Amino acid sequence: xxxxxxxxxxxxxxxxFILVFFALINLYPIFWMVMNSFKTExxxxxxxxxxxxxxxxxxxxxxxxxxxxxxxxxxxFIVSGLAVIITVALGxxxxxxxxxxxxxxxxxxxxxxxxxxxxxxxxTLVPIFIMMxxxxxxxxxxxxxxxxxxxxxxxxxxxxxxxxKSLPRAVEEAAIVDGAGYLRIFWSxxxxxxRPALATVSILNFVYNWNEFSxxxxxINDQKLMTLPLSLSLFSGQFSTDYGMQMAGLSMALVxxxxxxxxxxxxxxxxxxxxxxxx
Amino acid sequence: xxNIKNNFIIMMIFALIVVxxxxxxxxxxxxxxxxxxxxxxxxxxxxxxxPKIEEFQKNNPNIKLKIQVIPNDNYRTKLRTQAAGGxxxxxxxxxxxxxxxxxxxxxxxxxxxxxxxxxxxxxxAKETLKAYTFNNKVYAIPAKVNYTHFAFYNKDMLQEAxxxxxxxxxxxxxxxxDKLKENDIVPISLGNKAKWVLQSVYFSTIADRVxxxxxxxxxxxxxxxFTDPEFIKALNIIKELADNDYFNKDANSLNDMEMRQAFYxxxxxxxxxxxxxxxxxxxxxxxxxxxxxxxTFPSIVGAKSPQALSGVTGSAFSIRAGLSEAxxxxxxxxxxxxxxxxxxxxLLRTGSFVPAQVPLPDDISPQFQSVINLVNEHQIxxxxxxxxxxxxxxxxNNGLQSLTxxxxxxxxxxxxxxxxx
Amino acid sequence: xDHIYKHRKKLIYFGIxxxxxxxxxxxxxxxxxxxxxxxxxxxxxxxxxxxxLNNYADLFKNSIFxxxxxxxxxxxxxxxxxxxxxxxxxxxxxxxxxxGQHFFRTIIFMPVVISAVIISLVWSMVFNYNFGLLNNLLKxxxxxxxxxxxxxxxxxxxxxxAAVIIWQFVGLYFIIFLxxxxxxxxxxLEAAEIDGAQGWKRTLYITLPLVKDTILAAIVLCISxxxxxxALIYVMTNGGPSxxxxxxxxxxxxxxxxxxxxxxxxxxxxxxxxFGIVLVTIVRQLFARFED
Numbered sequence: 001x002x003x004x005x006x007x008x009x010x011x012x013x014x015x016x017f018i019l020v021f022f023a024l025i026n027l028y029p030i031f032w033m034v035m036n037s038f039k040t041e042x043x044x045x046x047x048x049x050x051x052x053x054x055x056x057x058x059x060x061x062x063x064x065x066x067x068x069x070x071x072x073x074x075x076x077f078i079v080s081g082l083a084v085i086i087t088v089a090l091g092x093x094x095x096x097x098x099x100x101x102x103x104x105x106x107x108x109x110x111x112x113x114x115x116x117x118x119x120x121x122x123x124t125l126v127p128i129f130i131m132m133x134x135x136x137x138x139x140x141x142x143x144x145x146x147x148x149x150x151x152x153x154x155x156x157x158x159x160x161x162x163x164x165k166s167l168p169r170a171v172e173e174a175a176i177v178d179g180a181g182y183l184r185i186f187w188s189x190x191x192x193x194x195r196p197a198l199a200t201v202s203i204l205n206f207v208y209n210w211n212e213f214s215x216x217x218x219x220i221n222d223q224k225l226m227t228l229p230l231s232l233s234l235f236s237g238q239f240s241t242d243y244g245m246q247m248a249g250l251s252m253a254l255v256x257x258x259x260x261x262x263x264x265x266x267x268x269x270x271x272x273x274x275x276x277x278x279x
Numbered sequence: 280x281x282n283i284k285n286n287f288i289i290m291m292i293f294a295l296i297v298v299x300x301x302x303x304x305x306x307x308x309x310x311x312x313x314x315x316x317x318x319x320x321x322x323x324x325x326x327x328x329x330p331k332i333e334e335f336q337k338n339n340p341n342i343k344l345k346i347q348v349i350p351n352d353n354y355r356t357k358l359r360t361q362a363a364g365g366x367x368x369x370x371x372x373x374x375x376x377x378x379x380x381x382x383x384x385x386x387x388x389x390x391x392x393x394x395x396x397x398x399x400x401x402x403x404a405k406e407t408l409k410a411y412t413f414n415n416k417v418y419a420i421p422a423k424v425n426y427t428h429f430a431f432y433n434k435d436m437l438q439e440a441x442x443x444x445x446x447x448x449x450x451x452x453x454x455x456x457d458k459l460k461e462n463d464i465v466p467i468s469l470g471n472k473a474k475w476v477l478q479s480v481y482f483s484t485i486a487d488r489v490x491x492x493x494x495x496x497x498x499x500x501x502x503x504x505f506t507d508p509e510f511i512k513a514l515n516i517i518k519e520l521a522d523n524d525y526f527n528k529d530a531n532s533l534n535d536m537e538m539r540q541a542f543y544x545x546x547x548x549x550x551x552x553x554x555x556x557x558x559x560x561x562x563x564x565x566x567x568x569x570x571x572x573x574x575t576f577p578s579i580v581g582a583k584s585p586q587a588l589s590g591v592t593g594s595a596f597s598i599r600a601g602l603s604e605a606x607x608x609x610x611x612x613x614x615x616x617x618x619x620x621x622x623x624x625x626l627l628r629t630g631s632f633v634p635a636q637v638p639l640p641d642d643i644s645p646q647f648q649s650v651i652n653l654v655n656e657h658q659i660x661x662x663x664x665x666x667x668x669x670x671x672x673x674x675x676n677n678g679l680q681s682l683t684x685x686x687x688x689x690x691x692x693x694x695x696x697x698x699x700x
Numbered sequence: 701x702d703h704i705y706k707h708r709k710k711l712i713y714f715g716i717x718x719x720x721x722x723x724x725x726x727x728x729x730x731x732x733x734x735x736x737x738x739x740x741x742x743x744x745x746x747x748x749x750x751x752x753l754n755n756y757a758d759l760f761k762n763s764i765f766x767x768x769x770x771x772x773x774x775x776x777x778x779x780x781x782x783x784x785x786x787x788x789x790x791x792x793x794x795x796x797x798x799x800g801q802h803f804f805r806t807i808i809f810m811p812v813v814i815s816a817v818i819i820s821l822v823w824s825m826v827f828n829y830n831f832g833l834l835n836n837l838l839k840x841x842x843x844x845x846x847x848x849x850x851x852x853x854x855x856x857x858x859x860x861x862a863a864v865i866i867w868q869f870v871g872l873y874f875i876i877f878l879x880x881x882x883x884x885x886x887x888x889l890e891a892a893e894i895d896g897a898q899g900w901k902r903t904l905y906i907t908l909p910l911v912k913d914t915i916l917a918a919i920v921l922c923i924s925x926x927x928x929x930x931a932l933i934y935v936m937t938n939g940g941p942s943x944x945x946x947x948x949x950x951x952x953x954x955x956x957x958x959x960x961x962x963x964x965x966x967x968x969x970x971x972x973x974x975f976g977i978v979l980v981t982i983v984r985q986l987f988a989r990f991e992d
């Protein structure tokens with residue numbers, strides 16, 4: 001008994017050791033970024049390791065106004081948010097049918113979606129620009145939302161369907177016997193049970209959209225529609241970069257994404273216990 | 280969250296104003312879409328070019344400039360993608376030589392024949408516009424001359440090594456560098472991660488000097504070859520600097536900020552940079568009480584153009600072909616205003632070199648005056664990446680990295696360049 | 701069981717159609733257009749000239765391309781062997797009853813969302829030859845002979861970069877596994893909790909089969925993500941020194957947008973896709989065989 005207890009303690013200790021180790025490594029870049037956001041350009045160019053002499057906030061104010069960050073935040077929220085909602089809605093529906101039903105062409109459709117995981121974004125920039133131009137969509141938010149949704153669907157469907165596949169069929173069967181329709185089953189049984197995976201794909205979708213640069217660079221021609229990554233890139237000139245403002249801007253850009261993560265992550269671990277069935 | 284709400288309200292009001300004013304002004308306003316890469320960090324842009332654009336808009340309420348700023352690193356990707364899709368803005372910043380050439384060849388730009396005399400009569404020598412001239416037609420007007428090669432050195436460190444002057448010859452330079460190494464000081468701080476630094480800052484000047492300022496033109500015309508001994512000799516100087524450990528060991532993985540940081544932290548005695556570094560160096564040196572000297576590469580035995588200094592014109596605007604008459608008139612008006620004598624004089628004041636022959640203002644700083652004197656001792660010679668075809672730029676940029684990393688010999692690189700010509 | 705569903709075909713297709721259409725329009729059609737570009741010589745401005753399979757011939761003759769493929773495979777292996785197990789381990793650790801669960805769950809994911817610019821700057825300083833953390837640490841613990849020029853030495857740079865990639869994306873697999881672990885009945889995990897180290901092993905044996913679908917999914921994601929890897933390397937080393945860290949996506953980008961050889965660049969894109977299909981198919985076959 002005693003040795004078991006010790007082993008347990010050792011296990012706990014090891015767990016904490018590993019986790020704290022990771023936490024430290026992961027925190028440092030954020031710490032470094034925030035630290036430098038409080039420094040003047042000169043302080044950074046002379047030494048980017050030193051601690052800031054004071055909690056100077058001027059970089060934050062300057063960054064906020066210099067490239068209209070408020071507007072870009074709003075744009076990014078609209079584009080990323082809508083794209084996530086559409087992707088997860090369409091993706092979960094498709095994943096439901098792909099994972100829980102048999103039908104002709106299922107394998108082909110599923111493989112086709114997986115194929116999309118492999119398409120490199122830069123290879124599609126020119127074709128997508130030309131398509132958007134023909135559709136008259138260049139320089140609209142829709143021109144970003146559409147490719148964001150399309151490029152995130154494979155990942156979304158892939159993760160959701162592999163998750164849905166592993167759900168037990170028992171509850172569903174009971175519901176069918178009770179006469180529930182398929183959409184009803186999807187909505188009130190499958191979706192709640194899939195909650196952890198839904199949270200996961202929402203986070204991943206949001207992260208990708210929030211940081212996406214190439215499509216936004218090519219498809220948006222109006223300062224008023226610029227998303228955050230575009231605005232944040234404006235702190236670099238041809239020959240010099242305003243690192244202080246850049247760090248301040250990047251620090252601010254991190255806040256919403258952490259907030260979204262915290263929000264979703266709760267759902268992620270609530271999962272089963274909060275769902276329709278208890279394990 | 281409040282901010283977002285406020286911003287939303289502001290945006291709604293703004294949209295309303297735009298819609299209303301649009302309706303009123305629609306009839307006689309001309310709209311021009313403009314792209315440029317001046318994000319406002321560089322002094323010349325912040326203090327001269329951007330205010331100039333604003334001033335133009337204020338003076339010409341009937342010409343509406345719809346401006347998009349795209350940072351330099353991404354400007355080409357955006358322009359090339361949209362051009363491939365058949366769409367470019369009405370006025371756009373273009374880069375010299377092989378970068379603007381495909382746009383010209385595709386007939387997407389308008390030659391400035393009708394108004395070129397405004398500049399060539401007495402402001403800018405025609406020769407200076409060479410990088411934007413194709414078939415005798417000029418397609419852009421530049422605002423600046425970017426000299427790409429200066430040596431910035433810490434006078435105190437050199438003194439400690441026994442040199443109270445910048446060495447006159449390359450031989451002497453090497454002795455000095457060895458001495459610095461003995462004192463545990465990195466002789467030259469280099470950050471060549473972006474790959475263009477060795478080519479643009481170092482090699483262009485060294486090669487122009489060793490092989491002659493007209494060497495590159497002759498190679499492109501087929502009269503000379505990259506495999507000729509003078510070119511290989513120039514490559515070998517770069518290789519020698521690396522082989523002798525004059526650079527910091529991690530030169531190929533540092534960026535330019537890290538490169539300068541090593542200099543300011545007194546870990547290195549020298550760094551080579553362009554005219555764009557002058558302002559920052561003068562400022563930081565003052566702050567740090569550093570004694571900084573500015574020079575160019577020491578003289579090399581047997582050099583064909585010993586006074587060559589690489590430089591290229593830049594910050595140029597081109598106009599799209601196929602504008603309406605009213606748009607064209609507006610665009611011309613803008614160019615004339617933007618590239619005026621006054622602009623060039625203002626640029627000189629911020630420490631930029633200009634392609635125009637304008638009198639030096641009296642109030643330029645003594646430091647910049649001394650750099651001007653230094654430049655006047657030299658003759659401008661081409662920067663390689665403004666003249667070479669695009670794929671050769673890739674080859675030489677990567678090749679110089681390979682050369683310094685010991686992955687390639689000078690002969691191999693020269694051969695590869697010749698093969699791809 | 702499945703036979704109950706069969707008569708509802710229309711509904712099924714109706715449910716999949718919206719996703720499928722969007723996906724076809726904005727992923728499949730563009731890549732097909734790109735496939736067409738791969739058969740022409742085109743600088744983006746001039747009229748495209750049909751050259752058949754010449755771009756592919758150039759590709760296979762280009763030693764830099766082969767190097768980029770090799771570098772890419774290093775990333776694939778490092779990611780599959782690094783990110784997936786570490787992500788799984790961390791998910792198991794955080795899924796126990798421990799203090800600061802919330803904090804750890806958040807902080808482990810953070811590198812995924814930090815800007816590549818910051819990651820690159822910070823890790824460059826860790827790897828810095830003279831005053832970097834890593835070399836100083838090695839010196840400090842008496843392993844001075846292991847000191848390396850981590851990013852500037854062409855023989856090592858790719859491994860240094862791969863290490864950062866592993867670190868950056870562990871969080872991604874971490875949350876995928878964390879979600880999967882929520883389907884494992886609590887009593888399995890609790891039993892392990894009480895039994896100590898032996899239970900730890902048991903968790904692994906009981907849990908692994910329960911999340912095997914997710915593991916396969918993670919590996920497939922890992923392979924596809926690694927084959928497309930671009931942003932971090934681009935800002936961290938720009939593919940250098942001397943092509944040492946150039947991966948296929950960078951090779952494609954440089955050729956398309958810097959050298960303006962859109963035809964050649966498109967050929968690289970298509971190669972990435974085809975190569976990826978082959979790799980993914982192999983992995984799925986292996987898994988299927990393993991299950992039997």
